[in-house]
Amino acid sequence: xxxxxxxxxxxARGSGPALRGSWRCTSKALIKSELFWLAFGLSVRAGLALVxxxxxxxxxxxxxxxxxxxxxxxxxxxxxxLARVMSPMAPCFFSLFDALRSARMAQALVSTLTAxxxxxxxxxxxxxxxxxxxxxASACVYPFYAYYSGLLVTETLYLALLTAGSWLACxxxxxxxxxxxxxxxxxxxxxxxxxxTEAVPIAFGLWCLLLLRGLRWQSxxxxxxxxxxxxxxxxxxxxxxxxxxxxxxxxxxxxxxxxMFFDADRIDASASRQAIDLHPVLSQAKNLKELDRDRxxxxxxxxxxxxxxxxxxxxxxxxxxxxxxFYPRLDPGGGxxxxxxxxLLFEPALICxxxxxxxxxxxxxxxxxxxxxxxxxxxxxxxxxxxQMRHRLPVTPVLMLFACAWLDKRLARRERP
Numbered sequence: 296x297x298x299x300x301x302x303x304x305x306x307a308r309g310s311g312p313a314l315r316g317s318w319r320c321t322s323k324a325l326i327k328s329e330l331f332w333l334a335f336g337l338s339v340r341a342g343l344a345l346v347x348x349x350x351x352x353x354x355x356x357x358x359x360x361x362x363x364x365x366x367x368x369x370x371x372x373x374x375x376x377l378a379r380v381m382s383p384m385a386p387c388f389f390s391l392f393d394a395l396r397s398a399r400m401a402q403a404l405v406s407t408l409t410a411x412x413x414x415x416x417x418x419x420x421x422x423x424x425x426x427x428x429x430x431x432a433s434a435c436v437y438p439f440y441a442y443y444s445g446l447l448v449t450e451t452l453y454l455a456l457l458t459a460g461s462w463l464a465c466x467x468x469x470x471x472x473x474x475x476x477x478x479x480x481x482x483x484x485x486x487x488x489x490x491x492t493e494a495v496p497i498a499f500g501l502w503c504l505l506l507l508r509g510l511r512w513q514s515x516x517x518x519x520x521x522x523x524x525x526x527x528x529x530x531x532x533x534x535x536x537x538x539x540x541x542x543x544x545x546x547x548x549x550x551x552x553x554x555m556f557f558d559a560d561r562i563d564a565s566a567s568r569q570a571i572d573l574h575p576v577l578s579q580a581k582n583l584k585e586l587d588r589d590r591x592x593x594x595x596x597x598x599x600x601x602x603x604x605x606x607x608x609x610x611x612x613x614x615x616x617x618x619x620x621f622y623p624r625l626d627p628g629g630g631x632x633x634x635x636x637x638x639l640l641f642e643p644a645l646i647c648x649x650x651x652x653x654x655x656x657x658x659x660x661x662x663x664x665x666x667x668x669x670x671x672x673x674x675x676x677x678x679x680x681x682x683q684m685r686h687r688l689p690v691t692p693v694l695m696l697f698a699c700a701w702l703d704k705r706l707a708r709r710e711r712p
């Protein structure tokens with residue numbers, strides 16, 4: 296009996312380290328698992344979608360949801376049965392769902408798939424599965440992917456389409472790549488342009504560079520066709536609505552926000568909108584037709600830039616700083632301190648490591664230069680128009696790729712005997 300008790304105590308003493316060792320092995324296996332990170336990312340995003348109240352948290356949400364409901368009720372992209380010129384992808388996507396919560400849950404799924412895509416893109420373009428796992432984990436825990444997946448705006452869809460398009464553009468540069476990689480890049484970048492019009496000049500510059508870099512002509516022709524046809528179809532639709540081949544009619548007011556009313560816009564977008572409404576000349580433009588109003592706003596903004604070159608230069612410098620700032624601007628009342636704290640936990644490391652990795656791994660620029668172009672062109676577009684921290688979101692997958700590739704390379708050097 297005593298011998299049996301001694302054996303049991305010995306077994307109990309030995310089971311502690313064994314259990315701890317088993318727990319460590321299980322933890323390591325989970326951390327190295329794609330499914331674990333995807334489940335974590337989806338649970339965070341879906342949880343946010345469930346806890347958000349059935350109301351709008353940003354002014355843009357109301358416009359996109361109203362356009363989606365108009366499409367469902369009247370079969371017309373617009374409001375109250377009247378067609379409008381606007382980017383169609385986000386409202387068309389939201390029109391598939393009958394409730395705000397359902398649309399947010401769908402965006403949570405899209406955001407999780409984007410995180411998976413960022414991981415696979417990193418592994419594919421760098422040749423390192425570990426770098427891909429690092430990128431997947433980074434994308435799953437990155438708080439602003441989850442934050443914007445809960446808002447019915449264009450950020451989540453645009454991020455997914457631009458990331459997929461730039462990945463295929465890089466793949467099309469490989470000697471063994473099929474022509475359909477370039478075709479897929481063209482189609483996805485066209486959809487990105489139908490989500491946010493800034494993708495149109497970005498993609499156009501990419502095609503020019505691909506032409507100069509000697510991409511096979513069959514691939515380039517397929518890419519241009521797959522890019523131009525969706526955009527051309529939407530241009531024709533808009534010609535029937537406003538009598539002009541245009542993708543958008545809010546570029547003029549955006550330029551006004553970034554020029555004449557720049558200081559008010561830096562306080563809050565509603566402050567600059569109110570300033571436009573109170574302006575003795577601009578307030579009268581409300582009575583103009585949609586296209587005429589947009590053209591009038593553009594003329595006024597361009598005239599302001601020509602007449603005030605030093606002010607414009609100062610604004611460009613400030614917008615450049617706003618694009619790379621570490622935390623979002625605060626509300627006039629001093630709110631959103633939680634977002635500031637969350638930003639400071641992630642943004643400095645992401646930006647600094649991402650840009651440092653892009654510099655240190657510049658030997659990969661020959662095969663990854665479309666990613667460098669995405670970062671540069673997105674930055675330039677928003678310096679010229681309006682720049683906020685959220686406008687940097689499309690370049691964060693590139694920053695994650697370079698940061699994780701550089702970390703993987705550093706670890707590989709240490710692991711060498």
